[in-house]
Amino acid sequence: MMGPVLAACLLIILSTAWISQANGATCKKDGGVCTCNDQTKNVDCSSKGLTAIPSNIPVDTNRLELDYNKLSSLPHTAFHSLSSLTSLDLSYNQLQTLPAGVFDQLKNLETLWLSENQLKSLPPKIFDKLTKLTILWLDTNKLQSLPHGVFDKLTELKTLYLSTNQLRRVPDGAFDYMSKLNRITLENNPWDCSCRDILYLSNWIREKKGTVSNIEAAECDGGTKAVLEITEEEAAEDCVYPNTTTAIPTTIITTLASSNDDDIPELPVPQENFQKFLGYQEPDHLPTQPQCLMSISGYLGLMMSLVLTSAAILYVIHFLKKA
Template sequence: MMGPVLAACLLIILSTAWISQANGATCKKDGGVCTCNDQTKNVDCSSKGLTAIPSNIPVETTELNLQYNSLSKLSPKAFHNLNKLTFLSLGTNQLQALPIGVFDQLVNLADLRLNINQLKSLPSGIFDKLTKLTDLRLSSNKLQSLPEGVFDKLTQLKTLQMTSNRLKSVPEGAFDFLEKLTRLQLQENPWDCSCRDILYLSNWIREKKGTVSNIEAAECDGGTKAVLEITEEEAAEDCVYPNTTTAIPTTIITTLASSNDDDIPELPVPQENFQKFLGYQEPDHLPTQPQCLMSISGYLGLMMFFVLISAAILYVIHFLKKA
Protein backbone atom coordinates (compact mmCIF):
# COMPACT_ATOMS: atom_id res chain seq x y z
CA MET A 1 0.00 0.00 0.00
CA MET A 2 3.03 2.26 -0.02
CA GLY A 3 2.67 2.83 -3.77
CA PRO A 4 -0.43 5.12 -3.58
CA VAL A 5 1.08 7.04 -0.67
CA LEU A 6 4.27 7.70 -2.60
CA ALA A 7 2.23 8.74 -5.63
CA ALA A 8 0.17 11.15 -3.54
CA CYS A 9 3.35 12.68 -2.13
CA LEU A 10 4.66 13.03 -5.68
CA LEU A 11 1.47 14.89 -6.66
CA ILE A 12 1.88 17.32 -3.78
CA ILE A 13 5.56 17.95 -4.57
CA LEU A 14 4.86 18.54 -8.26
CA SER A 15 1.97 20.89 -7.51
CA THR A 16 4.05 22.92 -5.06
CA ALA A 17 6.96 23.18 -7.49
CA TRP A 18 4.69 24.28 -10.35
CA ILE A 19 2.92 26.92 -8.26
CA SER A 20 6.27 28.22 -7.03
CA GLN A 21 7.50 28.51 -10.63
CA ALA A 22 4.34 30.31 -11.74
CA ASN A 23 4.60 32.81 -8.89
CA GLY A 24 8.28 33.52 -9.49
CA ALA A 25 8.25 34.03 -13.24
CA THR A 26 10.05 37.38 -13.00
CA CYS A 27 13.61 36.02 -13.09
CA LYS A 28 15.23 34.38 -16.10
CA LYS A 29 15.99 31.23 -14.13
CA ASP A 30 12.21 30.75 -13.70
CA GLY A 31 11.27 31.65 -17.27
CA GLY A 32 10.99 35.40 -16.73
CA VAL A 33 12.69 38.31 -18.46
CA CYS A 34 14.69 39.92 -15.63
CA THR A 35 18.12 39.06 -14.29
CA CYS A 36 18.02 38.41 -10.55
CA ASN A 37 21.01 38.16 -8.23
CA ASP A 38 20.10 36.27 -5.07
CA GLN A 39 23.27 37.35 -3.28
CA THR A 40 23.10 41.10 -3.90
CA LYS A 41 19.26 41.18 -4.03
CA ASN A 42 19.43 43.12 -7.31
CA VAL A 43 16.85 42.73 -10.08
CA ASP A 44 17.75 44.06 -13.54
CA CYS A 45 14.81 44.47 -15.94
CA SER A 46 16.45 47.13 -18.10
CA SER A 47 16.25 47.18 -21.91
CA LYS A 48 13.57 44.49 -22.18
CA GLY A 49 10.95 46.43 -24.15
CA LEU A 50 8.58 46.16 -21.19
CA THR A 51 5.21 47.92 -21.38
CA ALA A 52 4.26 46.82 -17.86
CA ILE A 53 6.21 46.12 -14.68
CA PRO A 54 6.59 42.39 -13.95
CA SER A 55 4.73 41.32 -10.84
CA ASN A 56 6.20 38.92 -8.28
CA ILE A 57 9.45 40.84 -8.00
CA PRO A 58 11.14 39.22 -4.98
CA VAL A 59 10.18 41.08 -1.79
CA GLU A 60 13.82 41.00 -0.63
CA THR A 61 14.96 43.09 -3.63
CA THR A 62 17.06 46.11 -2.69
CA GLU A 63 17.88 47.43 -6.19
CA LEU A 64 15.42 47.42 -9.10
CA ASN A 65 16.47 48.64 -12.55
CA LEU A 66 13.64 49.30 -15.05
CA GLN A 67 15.37 51.85 -17.28
CA TYR A 68 15.36 51.75 -21.09
CA ASN A 69 11.89 50.22 -21.44
CA SER A 70 8.55 51.39 -22.86
CA LEU A 71 6.64 52.05 -19.65
CA SER A 72 4.00 54.74 -20.19
CA LYS A 73 2.11 54.43 -16.89
CA LEU A 74 2.34 52.80 -13.48
CA SER A 75 -0.19 51.00 -11.36
CA PRO A 76 -0.73 52.62 -7.93
CA LYS A 77 0.39 49.29 -6.43
CA ALA A 78 3.35 48.73 -8.74
CA PHE A 79 5.89 48.73 -5.89
CA HIS A 80 3.79 47.52 -2.96
CA ASN A 81 5.60 45.04 -0.68
CA LEU A 82 8.99 46.21 -1.95
CA ASN A 83 9.79 48.19 1.18
CA LYS A 84 13.42 47.05 1.18
CA LEU A 85 14.24 48.87 -2.04
CA THR A 86 17.09 51.37 -1.72
CA PHE A 87 17.52 51.99 -5.46
CA LEU A 88 14.84 52.34 -8.16
CA SER A 89 15.47 53.44 -11.72
CA LEU A 90 12.58 54.24 -14.06
CA GLY A 91 14.75 56.40 -16.28
CA THR A 92 14.46 56.46 -20.07
CA ASN A 93 10.86 55.30 -20.34
CA GLN A 94 7.68 57.02 -21.54
CA LEU A 95 6.02 57.82 -18.21
CA GLN A 96 3.52 60.64 -18.57
CA ALA A 97 2.22 60.78 -14.99
CA LEU A 98 2.77 59.33 -11.51
CA PRO A 99 -0.23 57.92 -9.61
CA ILE A 100 -0.75 59.16 -6.08
CA GLY A 101 0.80 56.84 -3.50
CA VAL A 102 2.89 54.83 -5.98
CA PHE A 103 6.06 55.30 -3.88
CA ASP A 104 4.47 55.31 -0.43
CA GLN A 105 5.80 51.89 0.65
CA LEU A 106 9.38 52.59 -0.42
CA VAL A 107 10.36 53.90 2.99
CA ASN A 108 14.01 52.82 2.63
CA LEU A 109 14.57 54.24 -0.85
CA ALA A 110 17.75 56.30 -1.16
CA ASP A 111 18.04 56.73 -4.95
CA LEU A 112 15.08 57.41 -7.28
CA ARG A 113 15.63 58.03 -11.01
CA LEU A 114 12.78 59.39 -13.13
CA ASN A 115 14.93 61.19 -15.70
CA ILE A 116 14.23 61.05 -19.46
CA ASN A 117 10.48 60.52 -19.36
CA GLN A 118 7.41 62.54 -20.38
CA LEU A 119 6.31 63.82 -16.96
CA LYS A 120 4.41 67.12 -17.20
CA SER A 121 3.54 67.47 -13.52
CA LEU A 122 4.02 65.91 -10.10
CA PRO A 123 1.16 65.08 -7.71
CA SER A 124 1.23 66.81 -4.34
CA GLY A 125 2.89 64.61 -1.72
CA ILE A 126 4.33 62.16 -4.27
CA PHE A 127 7.67 62.03 -2.40
CA ASP A 128 6.40 62.52 1.17
CA LYS A 129 7.13 58.95 2.35
CA LEU A 130 10.66 58.89 0.90
CA THR A 131 12.31 60.38 3.97
CA LYS A 132 15.61 58.51 3.37
CA LEU A 133 16.02 59.71 -0.20
CA THR A 134 19.46 61.15 -0.94
CA ASP A 135 19.39 61.27 -4.77
CA LEU A 136 16.40 62.35 -6.92
CA ARG A 137 16.66 62.71 -10.70
CA LEU A 138 13.93 64.49 -12.65
CA SER A 139 15.96 65.80 -15.58
CA SER A 140 14.78 65.64 -19.20
CA ASN A 141 11.04 65.63 -18.56
CA LYS A 142 8.33 68.15 -19.43
CA LEU A 143 7.69 69.56 -15.96
CA GLN A 144 6.02 72.96 -16.22
CA SER A 145 5.71 73.64 -12.49
CA LEU A 146 6.17 72.10 -9.06
CA PRO A 147 3.49 71.68 -6.37
CA GLU A 148 4.10 73.55 -3.13
CA GLY A 149 6.01 71.54 -0.56
CA VAL A 150 6.87 68.72 -2.97
CA PHE A 151 10.40 68.42 -1.50
CA ASP A 152 9.62 69.33 2.10
CA LYS A 153 9.93 65.77 3.50
CA LEU A 154 13.23 65.06 1.72
CA THR A 155 15.44 66.30 4.52
CA GLN A 156 18.23 63.82 3.67
CA LEU A 157 18.41 64.78 0.00
CA LYS A 158 21.92 65.54 -1.27
CA THR A 159 21.46 65.54 -5.07
CA LEU A 160 18.51 66.94 -7.04
CA GLN A 161 18.57 67.05 -10.83
CA MET A 162 15.93 69.05 -12.74
CA THR A 163 17.72 70.09 -15.92
CA SER A 164 15.97 70.18 -19.31
CA ASN A 165 12.40 70.74 -18.15
CA ARG A 166 9.93 73.58 -18.76
CA LEU A 167 10.09 75.26 -15.36
CA LYS A 168 9.60 79.04 -15.21
CA SER A 169 9.76 79.36 -11.44
CA VAL A 170 9.61 77.32 -8.24
CA PRO A 171 7.17 77.79 -5.32
CA GLU A 172 8.18 80.02 -2.43
CA GLY A 173 10.19 77.92 0.03
CA ALA A 174 10.67 75.02 -2.40
CA PHE A 175 14.18 74.21 -1.13
CA ASP A 176 13.97 75.46 2.45
CA PHE A 177 13.96 71.99 4.04
CA LEU A 178 16.81 70.58 1.95
CA GLU A 179 19.51 71.33 4.49
CA LYS A 180 21.82 68.52 3.30
CA LEU A 181 21.62 69.42 -0.38
CA THR A 182 25.05 69.71 -2.01
CA ARG A 183 24.20 69.44 -5.71
CA LEU A 184 21.27 71.02 -7.58
CA GLN A 185 20.99 71.16 -11.37
CA LEU A 186 18.56 73.78 -12.70
CA GLN A 187 19.99 74.71 -16.10
CA GLU A 188 18.14 74.38 -19.40
CA ASN A 189 14.81 75.57 -18.03
CA PRO A 190 12.99 78.69 -19.33
CA TRP A 191 13.22 80.64 -16.05
CA ASP A 192 11.00 83.71 -16.32
CA CYS A 193 13.02 86.51 -14.79
CA SER A 194 10.39 89.19 -15.42
CA CYS A 195 8.05 87.86 -12.71
CA ARG A 196 8.24 88.24 -8.95
CA ASP A 197 8.00 84.47 -8.55
CA ILE A 198 11.63 84.17 -9.64
CA LEU A 199 12.89 86.22 -6.67
CA TYR A 200 12.77 83.32 -4.20
CA LEU A 201 14.98 81.21 -6.46
CA SER A 202 17.31 84.10 -7.20
CA ASN A 203 17.79 84.93 -3.52
CA TRP A 204 18.20 81.25 -2.59
CA ILE A 205 20.92 80.78 -5.22
CA ARG A 206 22.83 83.80 -3.94
CA GLU A 207 22.57 82.50 -0.37
CA LYS A 208 23.70 78.96 -1.21
CA LYS A 209 26.37 79.90 -3.77
CA GLY A 210 29.55 78.02 -2.88
CA THR A 211 27.66 75.53 -0.73
CA VAL A 212 25.42 73.90 -3.33
CA SER A 213 27.13 73.15 -6.64
CA ASN A 214 25.81 73.92 -10.13
CA ILE A 215 23.12 76.40 -9.03
CA GLU A 216 24.86 79.38 -10.63
CA ALA A 217 24.28 77.77 -14.06
CA ALA A 218 20.55 78.58 -13.96
CA GLU A 219 19.85 81.26 -16.61
CA CYS A 220 16.84 83.37 -17.51
CA ASP A 221 14.84 82.34 -20.55
CA GLY A 222 16.90 83.15 -23.64
CA GLY A 223 20.19 83.01 -21.76
CA THR A 224 20.33 86.80 -21.32
CA LYS A 225 21.21 86.73 -17.63
CA ALA A 226 21.90 84.41 -14.70
CA VAL A 227 18.96 83.93 -12.34
CA LEU A 228 21.09 84.89 -9.34
CA GLU A 229 21.68 88.36 -10.86
CA ILE A 230 17.99 89.32 -11.07
CA THR A 231 16.89 92.26 -8.95
CA GLU A 232 13.47 93.21 -7.59
CA GLU A 233 13.26 96.02 -10.12
CA GLU A 234 13.75 93.61 -13.00
CA ALA A 235 11.28 91.06 -11.64
CA ALA A 236 8.41 93.49 -11.23
CA GLU A 237 5.49 91.68 -12.84
CA ASP A 238 2.91 89.64 -10.92
CA CYS A 239 2.76 86.54 -13.09
CA VAL A 240 0.53 83.56 -12.43
CA TYR A 241 1.56 80.09 -13.51
CA PRO A 242 -0.49 76.91 -13.30
CA ASN A 243 0.68 74.46 -10.67
CA THR A 244 -0.17 70.85 -10.03
CA THR A 245 -2.41 71.73 -7.11
CA THR A 246 -4.80 73.72 -9.29
CA ALA A 247 -4.14 71.86 -12.52
CA ILE A 248 -5.55 68.58 -11.18
CA PRO A 249 -9.19 68.87 -9.98
CA THR A 250 -9.90 67.59 -6.48
CA THR A 251 -12.43 65.12 -7.83
CA ILE A 252 -9.78 63.49 -10.00
CA ILE A 253 -7.32 63.31 -7.10
CA THR A 254 -9.97 61.63 -4.93
CA THR A 255 -10.74 59.14 -7.66
CA LEU A 256 -7.08 58.30 -8.22
CA ALA A 257 -6.41 57.93 -4.51
CA SER A 258 -9.22 55.39 -4.15
CA SER A 259 -8.43 53.46 -7.32
CA ASN A 260 -6.87 50.03 -7.56
CA ASP A 261 -5.35 47.89 -10.25
CA ASP A 262 -8.77 46.89 -11.56
CA ASP A 263 -9.55 50.53 -12.37
CA ILE A 264 -6.92 50.58 -15.10
CA PRO A 265 -8.67 49.93 -18.43
CA GLU A 266 -7.66 46.77 -20.23
CA LEU A 267 -7.93 45.82 -23.89
CA PRO A 268 -10.09 42.71 -24.40
CA VAL A 269 -7.33 40.72 -26.07
CA PRO A 270 -7.22 36.90 -25.86
CA GLN A 271 -3.82 37.00 -24.14
CA GLU A 272 -5.18 38.88 -21.10
CA ASN A 273 -5.71 36.04 -18.64
CA PHE A 274 -2.60 34.21 -19.82
CA GLN A 275 -0.47 37.31 -19.25
CA LYS A 276 -1.90 37.69 -15.74
CA PHE A 277 -0.98 34.05 -15.03
CA LEU A 278 2.55 34.71 -16.18
CA GLY A 279 2.95 37.47 -13.63
CA TYR A 280 2.34 40.74 -15.50
CA GLN A 281 0.40 43.70 -14.15
CA GLU A 282 -1.66 46.00 -16.33
CA PRO A 283 -2.13 43.62 -19.29
CA ASP A 284 -3.33 46.42 -21.53
CA HIS A 285 -0.84 45.87 -24.33
CA LEU A 286 -0.16 43.01 -26.70
CA PRO A 287 2.93 41.06 -25.54
CA THR A 288 6.32 42.40 -26.52
CA GLN A 289 9.01 40.01 -27.76
CA PRO A 290 10.32 39.22 -24.24
CA GLN A 291 6.77 38.65 -23.03
CA CYS A 292 6.13 36.22 -25.93
CA LEU A 293 9.23 34.26 -24.98
CA MET A 294 7.99 34.22 -21.43
CA SER A 295 4.59 32.99 -22.62
CA ILE A 296 6.15 30.06 -24.51
CA SER A 297 8.18 29.10 -21.44
CA GLY A 298 5.10 29.23 -19.24
CA TYR A 299 3.08 27.18 -21.73
CA LEU A 300 5.72 24.44 -21.90
CA GLY A 301 5.93 24.35 -18.12
CA LEU A 302 2.15 24.00 -17.90
CA MET A 303 2.13 21.14 -20.42
CA MET A 304 4.89 19.34 -18.52
CA PHE A 305 2.92 19.75 -15.30
CA PHE A 306 -0.15 18.09 -16.79
CA VAL A 307 1.94 15.23 -18.25
CA LEU A 308 3.48 14.54 -14.85
CA ILE A 309 0.11 14.74 -13.13
CA SER A 310 -1.35 12.25 -15.62
CA ALA A 311 1.55 9.86 -15.05
CA ALA A 312 1.11 10.10 -11.29
CA ILE A 313 -2.63 9.40 -11.56
CA LEU A 314 -1.99 6.31 -13.74
CA TYR A 315 0.57 5.19 -11.19
CA VAL A 316 -2.00 5.43 -8.39
CA ILE A 317 -4.62 3.54 -10.43
CA HIS A 318 -2.10 0.80 -11.18
CA PHE A 319 -1.37 0.19 -7.52
CA LEU A 320 -5.04 0.37 -6.54
CA LYS A 321 -5.84 -2.39 -9.04
CA LYS A 322 -3.08 -4.58 -7.58
CA ALA A 323 -4.22 -3.92 -3.98
Protein backbone atom coordinates in the same frame (compact mmCIF):
# COMPACT_ATOMS: atom_id res chain seq x y z
CA MET B 1 10.54 2.31 6.72
CA MET B 2 12.59 4.00 4.00
CA GLY B 3 9.46 4.74 1.95
CA PRO B 4 8.02 7.50 4.21
CA VAL B 5 11.45 9.09 4.61
CA LEU B 6 11.96 9.30 0.86
CA ALA B 7 8.46 10.64 0.41
CA ALA B 8 9.02 13.35 3.04
CA CYS B 9 12.26 14.40 1.33
CA LEU B 10 10.43 14.56 -1.99
CA LEU B 11 7.71 16.70 -0.40
CA ILE B 12 10.30 19.19 0.94
CA ILE B 13 12.07 19.43 -2.43
CA LEU B 14 8.83 20.02 -4.31
CA SER B 15 7.64 22.65 -1.84
CA THR B 16 10.93 24.52 -2.12
CA ALA B 17 10.77 24.43 -5.92
CA TRP B 18 7.18 25.68 -5.88
CA ILE B 19 8.04 28.64 -3.62
CA SER B 20 11.05 29.50 -5.78
CA GLN B 21 8.92 29.47 -8.90
CA ALA B 22 6.17 31.60 -7.34
CA ASN B 23 8.67 34.25 -6.24
CA GLY B 24 10.88 34.31 -9.32
CA ALA B 25 8.50 33.74 -12.23
CA THR B 26 9.65 37.02 -13.78
CA CYS B 27 13.30 35.91 -14.06
CA LYS B 28 15.00 34.31 -17.03
CA LYS B 29 15.78 31.14 -15.10
CA ASP B 30 12.02 30.56 -14.88
CA GLY B 31 11.15 31.62 -18.41
CA GLY B 32 10.72 35.33 -17.65
CA VAL B 33 12.20 38.41 -19.29
CA CYS B 34 14.35 39.81 -16.45
CA THR B 35 17.71 38.81 -15.02
CA CYS B 36 17.76 38.16 -11.28
CA ASN B 37 20.73 37.96 -8.94
CA ASP B 38 19.86 36.00 -5.79
CA GLN B 39 22.97 37.19 -3.94
CA THR B 40 22.62 40.96 -4.52
CA LYS B 41 18.80 40.90 -4.80
CA ASN B 42 19.04 42.87 -8.03
CA VAL B 43 16.48 42.49 -10.83
CA ASP B 44 17.47 43.83 -14.23
CA CYS B 45 14.55 44.39 -16.63
CA SER B 46 16.25 47.13 -18.66
CA SER B 47 16.19 47.35 -22.48
CA LYS B 48 13.45 44.73 -22.92
CA GLY B 49 10.92 46.86 -24.83
CA LEU B 50 8.47 46.52 -21.93
CA THR B 51 5.16 48.39 -22.08
CA ALA B 52 4.13 47.14 -18.62
CA ILE B 53 5.97 46.13 -15.48
CA PRO B 54 6.54 42.35 -15.31
CA SER B 55 4.51 40.45 -12.75
CA ASN B 56 5.89 38.47 -9.80
CA ILE B 57 9.04 40.51 -9.20
CA PRO B 58 10.59 38.91 -6.06
CA VAL B 59 9.35 40.75 -2.99
CA ASP B 60 12.85 40.93 -1.46
CA THR B 61 14.30 42.76 -4.48
CA ASN B 62 16.77 45.45 -3.44
CA ARG B 63 17.50 47.11 -6.79
CA LEU B 64 15.05 47.16 -9.72
CA GLU B 65 16.15 48.37 -13.15
CA LEU B 66 13.37 49.21 -15.61
CA ASP B 67 15.26 51.77 -17.68
CA TYR B 68 15.34 51.90 -21.50
CA ASN B 69 11.87 50.45 -21.99
CA LYS B 70 8.57 51.76 -23.38
CA LEU B 71 6.60 52.38 -20.19
CA SER B 72 4.11 55.19 -20.77
CA SER B 73 2.09 54.78 -17.56
CA LEU B 74 2.20 53.01 -14.21
CA PRO B 75 -0.61 51.45 -12.15
CA HIS B 76 -0.77 53.11 -8.73
CA THR B 77 -0.01 49.74 -7.08
CA ALA B 78 3.01 49.02 -9.30
CA PHE B 79 5.54 48.82 -6.44
CA HIS B 80 3.33 48.18 -3.41
CA SER B 81 4.80 44.72 -2.75
CA LEU B 82 8.43 45.85 -3.09
CA SER B 83 9.03 47.58 0.24
CA SER B 84 12.65 46.36 0.33
CA LEU B 85 13.69 48.45 -2.67
CA THR B 86 16.55 50.87 -2.09
CA SER B 87 17.09 51.71 -5.77
CA LEU B 88 14.53 52.10 -8.58
CA ASP B 89 15.47 53.07 -12.13
CA LEU B 90 12.65 54.22 -14.43
CA SER B 91 14.77 56.45 -16.66
CA TYR B 92 14.62 56.43 -20.47
CA ASN B 93 10.96 55.48 -20.72
CA GLN B 94 7.88 57.34 -21.99
CA LEU B 95 6.17 58.19 -18.71
CA GLN B 96 3.84 61.17 -19.10
CA THR B 97 2.47 61.20 -15.57
CA LEU B 98 2.79 59.45 -12.21
CA PRO B 99 -0.25 58.14 -10.33
CA ALA B 100 -0.73 59.45 -6.81
CA GLY B 101 0.61 57.04 -4.19
CA VAL B 102 2.72 54.98 -6.60
CA PHE B 103 5.82 55.27 -4.35
CA ASP B 104 4.06 55.20 -0.98
CA GLN B 105 5.30 51.72 0.04
CA LEU B 106 8.94 52.37 -0.89
CA LYS B 107 9.95 53.68 2.52
CA ASN B 108 13.51 52.29 2.19
CA LEU B 109 14.18 53.82 -1.21
CA GLU B 110 17.44 55.78 -1.43
CA THR B 111 17.83 56.42 -5.16
CA LEU B 112 15.09 57.14 -7.70
CA TRP B 113 15.71 57.65 -11.42
CA LEU B 114 12.97 59.38 -13.43
CA SER B 115 15.24 61.06 -15.99
CA GLU B 116 14.59 61.05 -19.73
CA ASN B 117 10.81 60.67 -19.63
CA GLN B 118 7.97 62.95 -20.70
CA LEU B 119 6.67 64.08 -17.32
CA LYS B 120 4.84 67.40 -17.54
CA SER B 121 3.79 67.60 -13.89
CA LEU B 122 4.04 65.81 -10.56
CA PRO B 123 1.15 64.87 -8.24
CA PRO B 124 1.15 66.65 -4.88
CA LYS B 125 2.87 64.66 -2.11
CA ILE B 126 4.23 62.14 -4.63
CA PHE B 127 7.53 61.87 -2.68
CA ASP B 128 6.18 62.29 0.86
CA LYS B 129 6.82 58.66 1.93
CA LEU B 130 10.38 58.56 0.57
CA THR B 131 11.99 59.90 3.73
CA LYS B 132 15.26 57.97 3.15
CA LEU B 133 15.77 59.23 -0.40
CA THR B 134 19.24 60.67 -1.01
CA ILE B 135 19.33 61.02 -4.83
CA LEU B 136 16.42 62.07 -7.07
CA TRP B 137 16.74 62.34 -10.87
CA LEU B 138 14.02 64.42 -12.55
CA ASP B 139 16.11 65.93 -15.33
CA THR B 140 15.31 65.82 -19.04
CA ASN B 141 11.54 65.79 -18.76
CA LYS B 142 8.88 68.36 -19.65
CA LEU B 143 8.08 69.62 -16.16
CA GLN B 144 6.33 72.98 -16.36
CA SER B 145 5.76 73.45 -12.63
CA LEU B 146 6.32 71.86 -9.22
CA PRO B 147 3.57 71.29 -6.62
CA HIS B 148 3.90 73.34 -3.47
CA GLY B 149 5.77 71.32 -0.82
CA VAL B 150 6.67 68.47 -3.18
CA PHE B 151 10.17 68.14 -1.64
CA ASP B 152 9.30 69.01 1.97
CA LYS B 153 9.63 65.42 3.31
CA LEU B 154 12.96 64.74 1.58
CA THR B 155 15.11 65.79 4.52
CA GLU B 156 17.84 63.24 3.67
CA LEU B 157 18.15 64.30 0.01
CA LYS B 158 21.70 65.16 -1.05
CA THR B 159 21.39 65.37 -4.84
CA LEU B 160 18.52 66.72 -6.95
CA TYR B 161 18.54 66.85 -10.75
CA LEU B 162 16.03 69.29 -12.28
CA SER B 163 17.92 70.41 -15.38
CA THR B 164 16.51 70.35 -18.92
CA ASN B 165 12.85 70.84 -18.12
CA GLN B 166 10.38 73.66 -18.80
CA LEU B 167 10.37 75.22 -15.33
CA ARG B 168 9.79 78.98 -15.15
CA ARG B 169 9.63 79.22 -11.36
CA VAL B 170 9.58 77.14 -8.19
CA PRO B 171 7.10 77.60 -5.31
CA ASP B 172 8.19 79.67 -2.34
CA GLY B 173 10.02 77.46 0.16
CA ALA B 174 10.48 74.64 -2.40
CA PHE B 175 13.99 73.75 -1.17
CA ASP B 176 13.81 74.88 2.46
CA TYR B 177 13.55 71.43 4.08
CA MET B 178 16.42 69.78 2.21
CA SER B 179 19.10 70.73 4.71
CA LYS B 180 21.53 68.03 3.50
CA LEU B 181 21.37 69.03 -0.17
CA ASN B 182 24.85 69.51 -1.62
CA ARG B 183 24.19 69.33 -5.36
CA ILE B 184 21.36 70.53 -7.59
CA THR B 185 21.09 71.02 -11.35
CA LEU B 186 18.83 73.88 -12.49
CA GLU B 187 20.25 74.74 -15.91
CA ASN B 188 18.42 74.46 -19.23
CA ASN B 189 15.12 75.71 -17.84
CA PRO B 190 13.36 78.87 -19.13
CA TRP B 191 13.45 80.69 -15.76
CA ASP B 192 11.19 83.76 -15.97
CA CYS B 193 13.22 86.54 -14.37
CA SER B 194 10.66 89.27 -15.05
CA CYS B 195 8.19 87.90 -12.52
CA ARG B 196 8.28 88.36 -8.75
CA ASP B 197 7.98 84.59 -8.30
CA ILE B 198 11.64 84.16 -9.30
CA LEU B 199 12.90 86.04 -6.24
CA TYR B 200 12.68 83.01 -3.92
CA LEU B 201 14.94 80.98 -6.23
CA SER B 202 17.32 83.89 -6.77
CA ASN B 203 17.70 84.54 -3.04
CA TRP B 204 18.06 80.82 -2.28
CA ILE B 205 20.87 80.46 -4.84
CA ARG B 206 22.74 83.42 -3.36
CA GLU B 207 22.32 81.99 0.13
CA LYS B 208 23.53 78.49 -0.80
CA LYS B 209 26.31 79.55 -3.15
CA GLY B 210 29.49 77.79 -2.07
CA THR B 211 27.67 75.04 -0.14
CA VAL B 212 25.46 73.59 -2.90
CA SER B 213 27.32 72.87 -6.13
CA ASN B 214 26.20 73.86 -9.63
CA ILE B 215 23.47 76.32 -8.57
CA GLU B 216 25.13 79.26 -10.33
CA ALA B 217 24.37 77.61 -13.69
CA ALA B 218 20.68 78.62 -13.56
CA GLU B 219 20.06 81.34 -16.18
CA CYS B 220 17.09 83.50 -17.09
CA ASP B 221 15.10 82.60 -20.19
CA GLY B 222 17.21 83.54 -23.20
CA GLY B 223 20.49 83.24 -21.30
CA THR B 224 20.73 87.00 -20.74
CA LYS B 225 21.49 86.83 -17.04
CA ALA B 226 22.11 84.44 -14.16
CA VAL B 227 19.13 83.90 -11.87
CA LEU B 228 21.19 84.74 -8.79
CA GLU B 229 21.84 88.27 -10.19
CA ILE B 230 18.16 89.24 -10.42
CA THR B 231 17.05 92.13 -8.24
CA GLU B 232 13.62 93.06 -6.91
CA GLU B 233 13.46 95.96 -9.36
CA GLU B 234 13.98 93.62 -12.31
CA ALA B 235 11.46 91.05 -11.08
CA ALA B 236 8.67 93.52 -10.52
CA GLU B 237 5.72 91.90 -12.28
CA ASP B 238 3.05 89.77 -10.65
CA CYS B 239 2.79 87.11 -13.33
CA VAL B 240 -0.01 84.60 -13.79
CA TYR B 241 1.00 81.32 -15.43
CA PRO B 242 -1.26 79.11 -17.56
CA ASN B 243 -1.39 76.41 -14.88
CA THR B 244 -2.60 78.89 -12.24
CA THR B 245 -6.34 78.84 -11.49
CA THR B 246 -7.90 82.22 -12.25
CA ALA B 247 -11.41 83.57 -12.00
CA ILE B 248 -13.67 83.56 -15.09
CA PRO B 249 -14.02 87.10 -16.46
CA THR B 250 -17.33 88.69 -15.47
CA THR B 251 -18.08 89.58 -19.10
CA ILE B 252 -18.17 85.90 -20.01
CA ILE B 253 -20.42 85.09 -17.06
CA THR B 254 -22.84 87.88 -18.02
CA THR B 255 -22.93 86.74 -21.62
CA LEU B 256 -23.64 83.14 -20.65
CA ALA B 257 -26.36 84.18 -18.18
CA SER B 258 -28.17 86.27 -20.80
CA SER B 259 -27.96 83.65 -23.55
CA ASN B 260 -31.06 81.80 -24.67
CA ASP B 261 -30.97 78.02 -24.51
CA ASP B 262 -32.09 78.00 -28.14
CA ASP B 263 -28.96 79.91 -29.13
CA ILE B 264 -26.60 77.33 -27.67
CA PRO B 265 -25.54 74.78 -30.32
CA GLU B 266 -25.71 71.11 -29.47
CA LEU B 267 -22.18 69.77 -29.33
CA PRO B 268 -21.41 66.11 -30.12
CA VAL B 269 -19.87 64.19 -27.25
CA PRO B 270 -17.05 61.80 -28.23
CA GLN B 271 -17.70 58.19 -27.28
CA GLU B 272 -14.62 57.99 -25.03
CA ASN B 273 -15.71 61.09 -23.10
CA PHE B 274 -19.20 59.62 -22.65
CA GLN B 275 -17.66 56.44 -21.25
CA LYS B 276 -15.59 58.46 -18.78
CA PHE B 277 -18.73 60.40 -17.78
CA LEU B 278 -20.44 57.12 -16.96
CA GLY B 279 -17.48 56.09 -14.83
CA TYR B 280 -15.88 53.68 -17.27
CA GLN B 281 -12.10 53.61 -17.12
CA GLU B 282 -9.54 51.74 -19.13
CA PRO B 283 -7.28 49.42 -17.14
CA ASP B 284 -3.85 50.77 -16.22
CA HIS B 285 -2.23 48.57 -18.84
CA LEU B 286 -2.81 45.47 -20.87
CA PRO B 287 -0.28 42.66 -20.72
CA THR B 288 1.94 42.12 -23.71
CA GLN B 289 2.11 38.76 -25.52
CA PRO B 290 5.37 37.66 -23.82
CA GLN B 291 3.90 38.53 -20.44
CA CYS B 292 0.76 36.49 -21.19
CA LEU B 293 2.90 33.50 -22.16
CA MET B 294 5.02 34.01 -19.06
CA SER B 295 1.89 34.02 -16.86
CA ILE B 296 0.50 30.88 -18.54
CA SER B 297 3.78 29.01 -18.09
CA GLY B 298 3.89 30.12 -14.47
CA TYR B 299 0.36 28.84 -13.80
CA LEU B 300 1.11 25.50 -15.51
CA GLY B 301 4.25 25.09 -13.42
CA LEU B 302 2.30 25.94 -10.29
CA MET B 303 -0.42 23.38 -11.08
CA MET B 304 2.20 20.71 -11.78
CA SER B 305 3.90 21.48 -8.47
CA LEU B 306 0.56 21.17 -6.63
CA VAL B 307 -0.20 17.84 -8.30
CA LEU B 308 3.21 16.41 -7.39
CA THR B 309 2.97 17.76 -3.85
CA SER B 310 -0.47 16.17 -3.41
CA ALA B 311 0.86 12.86 -4.69
CA ALA B 312 3.75 12.98 -2.24
CA ILE B 313 1.39 13.68 0.67
CA LEU B 314 -0.84 10.73 -0.30
CA TYR B 315 2.28 8.58 -0.60
CA VAL B 316 3.34 9.49 2.96
CA ILE B 317 -0.17 8.81 4.34
CA HIS B 318 -0.28 5.43 2.57
CA PHE B 319 2.99 4.25 4.14
CA LEU B 320 2.07 5.60 7.57
CA LYS B 321 -1.18 3.58 7.50
CA LYS B 322 0.73 0.41 6.50
CA ALA B 323 3.20 1.00 9.30
